[in-house]
Amino acid sequence: MKSALKDVALALDQRLRVFYLAVTLIILVTATPVCGAVGCDLNDPDRDVARLFPNSSGYRTSYASIEKRGGEPLLRKVETRLGDRFHGIYETVDVPYTIYEIYSGKEKVGYIHGVNEKGQFGGIQVFVALDMAGTIKSFYIQKITSQWAKKLRDPAFGAQFRGMSLKDLEQYDPLAGKGTGKVGEIQNPVSEAETDFRAALRALKKNLILMDEFVFSTEGKKP
Amino acid sequence: MITRYQIAYKNLLRKKARTLLTIIGITLSSWVLVSLLGFNQGYERALNRDIENMGYQIMVMAKGCPYEAATMMLQGGTGLRYIEKSMVGSILKEPEIDQATPILMQAFFDPNKGENGGIAGYFGVDPATYPSMKPFFRFRQGEWFHDDSADEAVMGFEAAELEQREVGDMIFVPEKNVKLKVVGILERTGTQDDGTIFVPLKTLQKVSGIDMITTIGIKVKKDADIVELENKLYKLPDVQVVSLSQVKQTIMKLISTARIMVLSVAIIAILIAMVGVINTILMSVLERIQEIGILKTMGAMPGDIFSLVWTETLILCACGGVAGIGFAIGFASATDFLVRIILPYAPAGGLVVIDVSLAMLTMGIILLVGLMSGLYPAWKAGRVRPLESIRR
Numbered sequence: 001m002k003s004a005l006k007d008v009a010l011a012l013d014q015r016l017r018v019f020y021l022a023v024t025l026i027i028l029v030t031a032t033p034v035c036g037a038v039g040c041d042l043n044d045p046d047r048d049v050a051r052l053f054p055n056s057s058g059y060r061t062s063y064a065s066i067e068k069r070g071g072e073p074l075l076r077k078v079e080t081r082l083g084d085r086f087h088g089i090y091e092t093v094d095v096p097y098t099i100y101e102i103y104s105g106k107e108k109v110g111y112i113h114g115v116n117e118k119g120q121f122g123g124i125q126v127f128v129a130l131d132m133a134g135t136i137k138s139f140y141i142q143k144i145t146s147q148w149a150k151k152l153r154d155p156a157f158g159a160q161f162r163g164m165s166l167k168d169l170e171q172y173d174p175l176a177g178k179g180t181g182k183v184g185e186i187q188n189p190v191s192e193a194e195t196d197f198r199a200a201l202r203a204l205k206k207n208l209i210l211m212d213e214f215v216f217s218t219e220g221k222k223p
Numbered sequence: 224m225i226t227r228y229q230i231a232y233k234n235l236l237r238k239k240a241r242t243l244l245t246i247i248g249i250t251l252s253s254w255v256l257v258s259l260l261g262f263n264q265g266y267e268r269a270l271n272r273d274i275e276n277m278g279y280q281i282m283v284m285a286k287g288c289p290y291e292a293a294t295m296m297l298q299g300g301t302g303l304r305y306i307e308k309s310m311v312g313s314i315l316k317e318p319e320i321d322q323a324t325p326i327l328m329q330a331f332f333d334p335n336k337g338e339n340g341g342i343a344g345y346f347g348v349d350p351a352t353y354p355s356m357k358p359f360f361r362f363r364q365g366e367w368f369h370d371d372s373a374d375e376a377v378m379g380f381e382a383a384e385l386e387q388r389e390v391g392d393m394i395f396v397p398e399k400n401v402k403l404k405v406v407g408i409l410e411r412t413g414t415q416d417d418g419t420i421f422v423p424l425k426t427l428q429k430v431s432g433i434d435m436i437t438t439i440g441i442k443v444k445k446d447a448d449i450v451e452l453e454n455k456l457y458k459l460p461d462v463q464v465v466s467l468s469q470v471k472q473t474i475m476k477l478i479s480t481a482r483i484m485v486l487s488v489a490i491i492a493i494l495i496a497m498v499g500v501i502n503t504i505l506m507s508v509l510e511r512i513q514e515i516g517i518l519k520t521m522g523a524m525p526g527d528i529f530s531l532v533w534t535e536t537l538i539l540c541a542c543g544g545v546a547g548i549g550f551a552i553g554f555a556s557a558t559d560f561l562v563r564i565i566l567p568y569a570p571a572g573g574l575v576v577i578d579v580s581l582a583m584l585t586m587g588i589i590l591l592v593g594l595m596s597g598l599y600p601a602w603k604a605g606r607v608r609p610l611e612s613i614r615r
Binding site: 124 | 400
């Protein structure tokens with residue numbers, strides 16, 4: 001009797017172990033950062049939209065890509081405006097960009113848009129919240145892999161961009177890593193992270209150019 | 224000469240709205256049915272593919288390891304249980320074993336991944352044995368590690384895409400502040416390997432300060448008795464043995480609730496469609512009772528009337544069935560997307576696989592159920608008495 005009970009207990013224990021292993025495998029699979037043809041989405045749009053646009057009541061999501069909006073000619077135009085070529089195997093014409101249109105009641109009050117950028121040790125995801133005129137309300141680095149990440153994600157760093165628009169960022173040269181006017185005054189919070197600092201500024205300029213091409217120029221509201 | 228099918232077709236066209244609604248009902252039920260059967264087939268196939276692509280059939284790990292591993296992955300903490308790497312040597316002595324490879328799983332918390340941080344998972348693998356277990360790996364860029372303790376990494380397709388890495392770039396191991404050079408990027412495999420960062424075992428041991436391993440992956444020789452091997456491995460001290468077929472069974476059990484729910488919906492949909500068919504055909508028979516009487520006075524036998532009414536049922540079911548299967552095939556990717564939202568775990572690859580045999584099977588079921596529904600109205604039509612019906 002005792003040994004039969006022991007057998008049953010052992011069998012149950014084994015089943016439980018297999019169950020937990022299956023759960024582990026599931027978690028392993030779902031915990032890994034998996035994305036499609038990699039665009040840049042907010043991790044938790046409900047929470048993030050409310051944080052970046054405190055007075056908003058809702059949002060609508062739309063998608064755009066250079067390929068669908070104009071193909072190679074648009075890509076060349078964006079590169080010219082950026083002052084740098086799209087490079088690498090991930091910065092391509094078919095990258096899908098997610099545009100969050102922000103509403104307060106029935107009135108559209110702004111946009112949130114993010115882009116991926118190659119950083120020194122990993123991808124950087126740079127989001128901006130824009131008002132209807134294309135002026136930056138918030139600058140937010142959602143993800144960055146670096147030992148200096150904390151300083152670049154600090155709200156004080158992002159606050160330097162508040163009130164700027166594409167006109168200001170047009171004064172930034174991503175190849176030289178230098179700018180004039182307001183953008184030239186932006187302070188790198190940590191000199192050791194110069195590569196990621198430049199990547200963040202390039203991402204911001206790219207972000208605003210894409211928003212201009214995808215949204216503001218089509219709505220006749222040039223910032 | 225007008226055929227029975229033409230007559231049946233014209234009869235159905237008399238009440239277009241009713242016929243259309245009935246066909247829509249049948250379409251919806253066959254859509255649900257074929258999608259469910261396609262899911263049953265596709266999910267198991269995808270799961271098998273995921274498990275086969277792991278490259279090994281049995282895993283040996285420390286007792287209690289799965290509990291700890293789940294905790295680690297959920298909370299980003301440490302506390303995994305480990306086994307000695309030397310155990311690989313003793314396991315390899317078993318004649319059933321073709322290959323064995325040691326693996327060290329580690330996860331580090333990255334506070335700068337999203338608003339609340341995230342987990343970065345690493346697989347420490349032995350460059351001498353692991354690649355041969357994954358012969359289907361193809362490199363998009365670069366190759367495997369240059370030596371067994373190099374500060375290098377090979378990234379799965381999606382891990383590299385997310386981190387925007389190319390061969391020659393560096394990656395940064397959070398918590399440990401260690402930099403590794405990317406030497407290879409894999410082509411997309413459609414499995415969990417796409418999101419994995421592989422590091423030489425010795426390197427990950429050095430980074431994490433652990434000189435042990437978490438798992439031994441075992442590839443069994445063809446025709447070897449896996450059950451007997453498992454029994455032998457159970458005798459090793461403080462380890463547990465998990466065959467991936469057991470894991471598969473457990474995952475299948477986990478999703479069985481969802482399958483039962485969908486099956487219930489499919490059965491209800493079919494029942495509703497059956498009632499719809501009975502209603503439509505019966506109404507049609509009752510409305511044409513005088514016509515049927517006249518047909519009989521002209522020499523039509525009960526069997527002729529029966530087959531005429533049954534043909535109408537056949538046309539309704541065939542149209543609904545074909546449309547339903549068409550929609551199921553056309554919207555398979557949308558169904559796939561919805562299923563992935565609902566299920567706790569979905570393997571990579573297509574979850575809804577609809578092939579010709581499945582489409583034929585569904586068509587057969589729909590026709591069979593439909594014809595059964597048409598039995599009563601057809602029998603009632605066949606029993607109509609000519610004179611009584613004409614006098615009405």
